Amino acid sequence: MSTAVALSSSLKHNLALGIRFPQNPSFYRRNGPKVSTFRTFTVAMAAINTTPLEICVKASVTTPNKLGDCPFCQRVLLTMEEKHLPYEMKLVDLSNKPEWFLQISPEGKVPVVKFDEKWVPDSDVIARSLEEKYPNPPLVTPQEKALVGSKIFSTFIGFLKSKDPSSGTEQALLDELSSFNDYIKENVRPLSGSLNVLQFVYLLHNRFIVFSLKGPFINGEKISAADLSLAPKLYHLEIALGHYKKWSIPDTLPYTKSYMKTIFSMDSFMKTRASPEDVIAGWRPKVMG
Numbered sequence: 001m002s003t004a005v006a007l008s009s010s011l012k013h014n015l016a017l018g019i020r021f022p023q024n025p026s027f028y029r030r031n032g033p034k035v036s037t038f039r040t041f042t043v044a045m046a047a048i049n050t051t052p053l054e055i056c057v058k059a060s061v062t063t064p065n066k067l068g069d070c071p072f073c074q075r076v077l078l079t080m081e082e083k084h085l086p087y088e089m090k091l092v093d094l095s096n097k098p099e100w101f102l103q104i105s106p107e108g109k110v111p112v113v114k115f116d117e118k119w120v121p122d123s124d125v126i127a128r129s130l131e132e133k134y135p136n137p138p139l140v141t142p143q144e145k146a147l148v149g150s151k152i153f154s155t156f157i158g159f160l161k162s163k164d165p166s167s168g169t170e171q172a173l174l175d176e177l178s179s180f181n182d183y184i185k186e187n188v189r190p191l192s193g194s195l196n197v198l199q200f201v202y203l204l205h206n207r208f209i210v211f212s213l214k215g216p217f218i219n220g221e222k223i224s225a226a227d228l229s230l231a232p233k234l235y236h237l238e239i240a241l242g243h244y245k246k247w248s249i250p251d252t253l254p255y256t257k258s259y260m261k262t263i264f265s266m267d268s269f270m271k272t273r274a275s276p277e278d279v280i281a282g283w284r285p286k287v288m289g
Contacts, residue, residue, distance in 0.1 A: 059091035071232035081268035
């Protein structure tokens with residue numbers, strides 16, 4: 001978050017709590033620097049668009065008035081969170097779609113976001129629009145990295161739905177996860193003596209191995225659009241396969257597991273994730289049907 005955003009957010013919080021600035025002119029004569037600070041807050045607030053973006057998302061099927069389990073909705077919400085954009089969620093019961101929703105989304109799909117009085121569907125299109133309209137902070141993934149991990153979701157679904165242990169779907173998923181593991185591994189180098197970079201410890205084969213990171217994300221040190229698309233899908237993979245297949249990502253893929261742990265612990269992710277119960281309920285028709 002930029003300094004200006006942080007300052008203005010702090011000011012809005014204080015005002016919401018009813019905190020008021022002193023009105024006595026002598027206060028400002030005794031505390032001159034505080035006048036300029038107040039002016040900085042005012043300019044920062046004026047420079048920020050505080051009109052929330054409207055977004056239609058899937059409603060929870062297990063808990064009233066809570067966000068549901070759509071990974072594509074979470075992708076868009078993550079993008080808004082990482083760009084520090086205010087938004088207003090409209091929760092939609094997809095099993096009983098209201099007429100007002102079908103009027104703005106005739107296909108009955110979420111997410112849908114309102115840009116300049118026009119409702120825009122499709123998470124890919126929405127993510128691009130957010131980047132174009134709100135370029136800072138940038139979340140663009142370089143083209144050569146944009147498809148990293150992009151086949152994991154489809155192979156996960158194949159394995160989840162398969163009832164034949166010899167179908168090869170598990171191996172297909174493992175191959176994709178292994179490729180992703182190798183890619184993330186290239187973003188990590190053994191500790192070379194320098195302690196000026198981010199370090200982490202990963203337990204592998206009962207030994208603590210210390211790594212020095214170039215960056216834990218697909219594009220290096222900073223999160224990008226590719227991470228925001230992949231992370232919700234990995235979250236669904238972990239919960240659904242754990243519940244329906246009693247399956248988890250093997251310890252032989254430590255970089256994939258570390259990536260998931262890092263991104264799942266981010267504030268923006270925890271704020272926008274569905275409950276495990278909703279994820280399980282959401283995949284039940286595909287598994288049982």
